[in-house]
Amino acid sequence: MPAEKSIYDPNPAISQNAYISSFEEYQKFYQESLDNPAEFWSRVAKQFHWETPADPEKFLKYNFNISKGPISIKWMEGASTNLCYNLLDRNVRNGLGDQIAYYWEGNHPDDYSRGLTYRKLLEEVCRFANVLKDHGIRKGDRVSIYMPMILELPIAMLACARIGAVHSIVFAGFSPDSLAERMFDCKAKLLITADGAWRGEKPLYLKEMGHSVKKCIVVSHLKRVTPCPLDHVEEEIPWTDDRDYWWHEEMEDKEPACYPEWMDAEDPLFMLYTSGSTGKPKGVLHTTAGYLLYAATTFKIVFDYKPGDIYWCTADVGWITGHTYVVYGPLANGATSVIFEGTPFFPGNDRYWSVIDKYKVTQFYTAPTAIRALMKFGEGPVLKHNLSGLKVLGSVGEPINPEAWLWYYKYIGKEQCSIVDTFWQTETGGHVITPLPGATPMKPGSASSPFFGVKPTLLDECGIEIKGEGEGYLVFSQPWPGNDAPLYNNHETFRGHLLLQVPQASTALARVSHEVWTAFHCDFKRARRDADGYLWITGRVDDMLNVSGHLMSTAEVESVLTEHPRVAESAVVSRPHPVKGECLYCFITPNENEVFDQKLISDLKKMVRERIGPFAMPDVIQNAPGLPKTRSGKIMRRVLRKIAVNDRNVGDTSTLADEQIVEQLFANRPVEA
Ligand code: WT7
Numbered sequence: 001m002p003a004e005k006s007i008y009d010p011n012p013a014i015s016q017n018a019y020i021s022s023f024e025e026y027q028k029f030y031q032e033s034l035d036n037p038a039e040f041w042s043r044v045a046k047q048f049h050w051e052t053p054a055d056p057e058k059f060l061k062y063n064f065n066i067s068k069g070p071i072s073i074k075w076m077e078g079a080s081t082n083l084c085y086n087l088l089d090r091n092v093r094n095g096l097g098d099q100i101a102y103y104w105e106g107n108h109p110d111d112y113s114r115g116l117t118y119r120k121l122l123e124e125v126c127r128f129a130n131v132l133k134d135h136g137i138r139k140g141d142r143v144s145i146y147m148p149m150i151l152e153l154p155i156a157m158l159a160c161a162r163i164g165a166v167h168s169i170v171f172a173g174f175s176p177d178s179l180a181e182r183m184f185d186c187k188a189k190l191l192i193t194a195d196g197a198w199r200g201e202k203p204l205y206l207k208e209m210g211h212s213v214k215k216c217i218v219v220s221h222l223k224r225v226t227p228c229p230l231d232h233v234e235e236e237i238p239w240t241d242d243r244d245y246w247w248h249e250e251m252e253d254k255e256p257a258c259y260p261e262w263m264d265a266e267d268p269l270f271m272l273y274t275s276g277s278t279g280k281p282k283g284v285l286h287t288t289a290g291y292l293l294y295a296a297t298t299f300k301i302v303f304d305y306k307p308g309d310i311y312w313c314t315a316d317v318g319w320i321t322g323h324t325y326v327v328y329g330p331l332a333n334g335a336t337s338v339i340f341e342g343t344p345f346f347p348g349n350d351r352y353w354s355v356i357d358k359y360k361v362t363q364f365y366t367a368p369t370a371i372r373a374l375m376k377f378g379e380g381p382v383l384k385h386n387l388s389g390l391k392v393l394g395s396v397g398e399p400i401n402p403e404a405w406l407w408y409y410k411y412i413g414k415e416q417c418s419i420v421d422t423f424w425q426t427e428t429g430g431h432v433i434t435p436l437p438g439a440t441p442m443k444p445g446s447a448s449s450p451f452f453g454v455k456p457t458l459l460d461e462c463g464i465e466i467k468g469e470g471e472g473y474l475v476f477s478q479p480w481p482g483n484d485a486p487l488y489n490n491h492e493t494f495r496g497h498l499l500l501q502v503p504q505a506s507t508a509l510a511r512v513s514h515e516v517w518t519a520f521h522c523d524f525k526r527a528r529r530d531a532d533g534y535l536w537i538t539g540r541v542d543d544m545l546n547v548s549g550h551l552m553s554t555a556e557v558e559s560v561l562t563e564h565p566r567v568a569e570s571a572v573v574s575r576p577h578p579v580k581g582e583c584l585y586c587f588i589t590p591n592e593n594e595v596f597d598q599k600l601i602s603d604l605k606k607m608v609r610e611r612i613g614p615f616a617m618p619d620v621i622q623n624a625p626g627l628p629k630t631r632s633g634k635i636m637r638r639v640l641r642k643i644a645v646n647d648r649n650v651g652d653t654s655t656l657a658d659e660q661i662v663e664q665l666f667a668n669r670p671v672e673a
Contacts, residue, residue: 018438399547429482
């Protein structure tokens with residue numbers, strides 16, 4: 001390991017050619033973006049096609065002051081466009097028709113490779129848009145998508161965007177129950193799915209329809225016309241005539257052209273469920289114009305993407321990272337990307353490095369949890385491959401610990417690449433705090449500085465702004481184009497949630513509610529600004545869990561656990577985990593006269609897996625004859641977090657209704673924990 005320096009300058013070879021080549025240049029543009037956002041973003045908008053141009057007077061209208069009316073943000077009101085047109089037709093017209101939009105790398109290295117040019121992608125999207133139209137899908141209808149990482153996934157998304165249907169993707173790692181809940185919530189008219197996916201050596205069946213769906217289009221991926229080394233799946237999948245349709249049969253006779261639906265700037269583009277503070281997932285809505293501007297600009301600048309570069313983001317399209325940085329951002333820039341179906345460990349632990357070598361990847365974007373998992377195998381698997389094409393290495397999903405940062409920097413980037421530790425979330429649409437490759441001197445573990453248009457503000461417990469150095473609640477005091485639509489995010493409801501959930505923040509919020517939009521509605525953040533002005537995300541103040549970059553709420557898991565007939569009550573906390581970042585530690589109070597046994601533990605694990613998904617699988621389930629509650633009945637989670645790590649410094653417990661319970665819970669820790 002190299003000795004940890006506190007700051008790493010960007011490689012001059014990167015700075016020289018970068019869009020933003022010095023920190024001074026970044027600061028100049030940044031200031032402009034805050035002083036005159038309308039002017040700044042209207043320059044960005046010029047590269048895109050607007051069927052109805054924006055009125056410069058109305059480029060940005062917003063109100064953050066509740067006393068003056070409802071909170072609202074409107075970008076480019078009155079303008080109209082179509083995302084799919086801008087991503088595909090515009091690029092084909094600009095001469096990129098024969099350029100590869102996506103390379104597809106299957107789970108098995110010997111699977112057939114597929115590349116789709118921009119022209120071919122446009123044709124496929126139009127054909128599928130016609131399929132959707134034939135099934136009665138119209139502008140504004142919601143379409144759910146539950147698919148593996150195959151090319152039909154972006155094709156389905158873009159076909160929705162082309163006809164103005166709102167896609168709602170559910171990550172294929174979620175259980176059928178989770179899918180059903182989300183489909184019901186958004187009143188989806190149709191589901192697009194596949195027979196299954198490949199994960200390493202085993203097929204994963206997706207089409208086990210316990211849920212009610214009116215119509216379903218199914219990609220035949222496990223059983224393929226084209227042979228594949230693992231193509232031995234003979235099992236019949238569940239099928240209902242007049243409801244289920246094969247993708248390839250539907251596509252057969254469709255025209256490869258479809259006129260785009262012109263959408264208003266603030267018309268919905270997609271929704272995506274994320275974990276709210278309650279047990280129920282929350283549908284975040286992103287709209288048309290602002291999202292296009294922000295996805296396109298962050299992609300181009302943060303990854304310093306230049307024509308000829310090959311970009312690879314390992315995130316599943318089912319998460320916001322995949323929406324913005326596998327689909328919308330790259331295609332808006334006419335980029336060439338890799339889409340990978342498999343895992344980093346199959347057929348060997350060098351798969352990521354072999355894919356980077358195979359496609360000569362220049363920008364690689366992954367999660368700290370993957371880096372930590374791969375670090376374990378040392379440098380050997382890395383040295384088997386030529387990674388010299390790499391220029392920018394991205395990190396996303398959780399704070400990257402300095403050890404993982406340094407490993408990434410030294411062994412993957414060979415100390416020549418810039419690392420961009422991109423902080424953002426589903427609601428922000430794109431990166432909000434991030435270094436820029438040619439411009440920002442890097443500090444391992446710091447997300448560094450705000451992107452253009454983003455104005456982070458730190459507040460102390462009394463709601464007073466902390467200027468300069470200090471730590472406090474992170475809020476945003478100006479809108480940027482990637483902001484989610486307040487329409488579905490009723491501001492007052494969120495403030496209500498926050499106040500309940502984060503009592504420490506209540507004073508702060510009460511003071512500032514009329515001035516500051518807290519973008520972190522539910523997943524409220526704290527951050528520290530150091531002496532150099534760098535921002536460090538220090539943690540959450542609420543009850544959220546982040547397992548391998550998958551965000552979920554404690555309530556979501558608890559509601560599944562307490563459904564078990566033998567369980568009276570449960571409390572879930574996160575415990576640090578060397579690879580996953582955090583893991584789930586669950587406290588279970590069985591019903592009167594019920595025993596806590598191995599069967600209950602395995603039942604509960606199975607339930608969580610089935611109801612939420614494999615990634616939510618608890619690491620520890622502990623018997624808790626009682627939970628540490630305050631006199632008002634609130635579970636003191638900070639005490640449970642201490643018990644989970646066996647740390648006796650639990651702090652003040654004098655407000656607990658029964659202090660004895662803490663000792664009892666320490667005594668009850670299972671041996672394997
Ligand atoms: C939460 C948002 C945004 C893409 C993936 C997840 C955590 C994400 C970082 C980072 C520190 C990070 C935060 C955030 N997070 N990136 N670079 N440094 N924390 O989207 O599911 O909406 O989760 O992920 O906790 O609030 P999401």
